[in-house]
Amino acid sequence: MDDLFSDAVAQLLRDLSTPDAVRAMEAGGDHRTLWQAIEQAGFADALVPEAQGGAGLALHEVFGVLSLCGTHALPVPLGETVLARGWLARAGVAAPSGSTVFAEAEAGNGELVCPLVRTGRVADQVLVARGGAVRLLPVATAQALPAGFVLDVALRWPAQAWEAGTPVQGDAKALHLLQAVLYAAQLAGALRAAFDRTLAYANERQQFGRPIGKFQAIQHQLAVMAEHVFAARTAAQLGCRATDLVPEALHVAIAKARTSEAALEVAGMAHAIHGAIGFTAEFDLQLYTRRLHAWRQAAGSESYWHGVAGRRHLDSGEALVLDTIRAATELA
Incomplete structure (x- = not known):
């Protein structure tokens, strides 16, 4: 099952995540077409249990998929979303459509600040860890500033955004x-x-x-x-x-x-x-x-x-x- 899954991902990425396509998306070009193809194929739900509509794979069975994200310099957060949706499913939280990435928050003058969100420029949601708690926040409501790698951003939300976010159980x-x-x-x-x-x-x-x-x-x-x-x-x-x-x-x-x-x-x-x-x-x-x-x-x-x-x-x-x-x- 995992080999078939990885082979299917590899075929899609060979066609859509070419070096020229990666350059275009890094320069600010459209990344939605690539993401929609990934999402429609169901690849982002690899770790979601079958009872919840996913492929029901375990972590070791998606190693090939995660590795392919590096092999093809994938400019959208497939690997992050695969893990995030698996995490959300086990926490009993319905995963929203779109891509999800990870970040850690720090205190910042009355704001909720994530100073470095990997691939955040092309993400839809962020699983934010703050202290020992985790919440799901939308990227669209944050102020985004360039940070680190070309696809990375720093995100700033108003302080009340934390309470408005979706609580997610887990360590x-x-x-x-x-x-x-x-x-x-x-x-x-x-x-x-x-x-x-x-x-x-x-x-x-x-x-x-x-x-x-x-x-x-x-x-x-x-x-x-x-x-x-x-x-x-x-x-x-x-x-x-x-x-x-x-x-x-x-x-x-x-x-x-x-x-x-x-x-x-x-x-x-x-x-x-x-x-x-x-x-x-x-x-x-x-x-x-x-x-x-x-x-x-x-x-x-x-x-x-x-x-x-x-x-x-x-x-x-x-x-x-x-x-x-x-x-x-x-x-x-």
Whole structure:
């Protein structure tokens, strides 16, 4: 079921989330056509139980879908909406139509302020965590200002907007785990896309009468990139290992730490092999490496999740870190 689901998503994204389409939407072009195609196909309801009209998949079964969002540099929040609708369904809240993203609020001079809402520029609703509570708020009623990545915004609502929002039961800490595992999966997809394009470029670019991929120094860099890409994918899959929705914190820590670590290394080597051309707006590589840098820090960078993993090890009572890692990665 999950393979069929992922294959269907992949076909749609190959047709509608092309590099040229991504550029157009990042520049402010219409994103509604793409979102409507996704929503009409039912992909956003992958984690919603069948009794509520969804596909009834578990988190580990949608890893392929979440990864594809990175593989195709998807400029609309499909991954966020998949997780948000699954969360809302389990909280007994009917999910509104349109896309939903995540954010954390902070106090701000009588306003409700979310300083960085990932993909908020093209979202319809936001699941806002404030303290230990979570509420669903509409983007249309907020003031939006540019922030971070080109599709990110800072949102400001009047103070009364919080009380007017829809209360959503659930632990805000668990919601943060979902955000982290989402970005880990998307990083895995973007890492693979950056590697594939770099490998193709190395086999096409001629220097001194032969492809640069024939030179040992380039081959070494490609080998190191491949190691990071496939280790990151394995870690991201571990992060999604959950029978229902919320994964175990140590699995998430391993996933996000390893994928964020790989993002820096792979982006750097990809641009080194491409030379100056990789940074240009006309070249596709930057669509993926910009996302690698943005998602690396989203929901906590590798240093944050290394700390989480370290505390989990200390709490486990295991004498060796290796024993903790073995226990966490043991196949069921």
